[in-house]
Amino acid sequence: MKNSTTTGNFGLRKALVAGLAGLIVGLGGIYIYQTQVATGSAANACQSSMAAAEQLKPFATGEVAAFLPAQKPLVVSDLTFNTQDGAPLSMADINGTKLMNIWATWCAPCRKEMPHLDRLQAEMGGDDFNVIAVNVDRNDTDDKQIAFLEEIGVSHLAYYSDNSMKVFNDLRAKARAMGLPTTIMVGQDGCEIGSMYGPADWASPEALELVNRAMAAQE
Known part of the structure; x- marks a missing residue:
């Protein structure tokens, strides 16, 4: 029992x-x-950016063959950095389609890539599209970086910086940054259209076609 x-x-x-x-x-x-x-x-x-990403798959060729169209919706409008005068700015503050590039003066591939980004901005920059090149050197001032851009002939890009590297770490937390340079295309809705890890000739015919297709897909 x-x-x-x-x-x-x-x-x-x-x-x-x-x-x-x-x-x-x-x-x-x-x-x-x-x-x-x-x-x-x-x-x-992110409906607009995801629709653009879907249409860009056939155009990731040549110099931009490593461009990866977004597979899932990702909001990146909260990414923040500083203008040349030190004022804070976020992706949400900038209209149109953006090509955000994270770079540093000590990054050899960045040095090669920056003139291409400068030519892309010269040719396509305006109300509907801009290259947002954000420097992440850990310096107290931006004098060295600005002198670097002048030395390599960059004159069309606005200067943005984040000496704390927060913007890079925020992208890494979103699994969108593995090293420098890192480039992310952001749609009008503030969401990722696609990303690239490593340098590219952003003034090449393939890159111009990619950007134009991305802009047209959001109209």
Whole structure:
């Protein structure tokens, strides 16, 4: 014959296990629900950029063959940096399609790439499109970086910086930065259209075609 105390303890343990399992399932349901809500919100906000990304796949060729069109909606309008006079600025403050490039003076591929970005800005920069080249040198002042741009003949790009490297780390947290240079195309809705890791000739015919197609896809 079973001891009544033992039976009671067994029943209590069984009830506790069942309750804990129910709690885990409930928390899992809350997590899944919240994830679905967040994903759904981004999808709604990024419809224009995602449509552009889908259309750009055949145009990632030649000099921009390494361009990766976005596979999932990603809002990047919260990325922040500073203007040349030190005023804070975010991607949300800039209209049109943007090509954000993260660079540094000590980055040899960046030195090669910057003149191409400068020519892209000279040819296409305006109300609907701009190259946003953000320097991430960890200097107290921007004198060295500005002198660097003058030395290599860059004159059409506005100077932006983030000496704390927060913009790079924010992109890395979004799995969009593995090194320098890193380039991300951002749509009018503030979402990623696509990214590239490493340098490219952004003034090449393939790059110009890619940018033009991205802009047309959002109209």
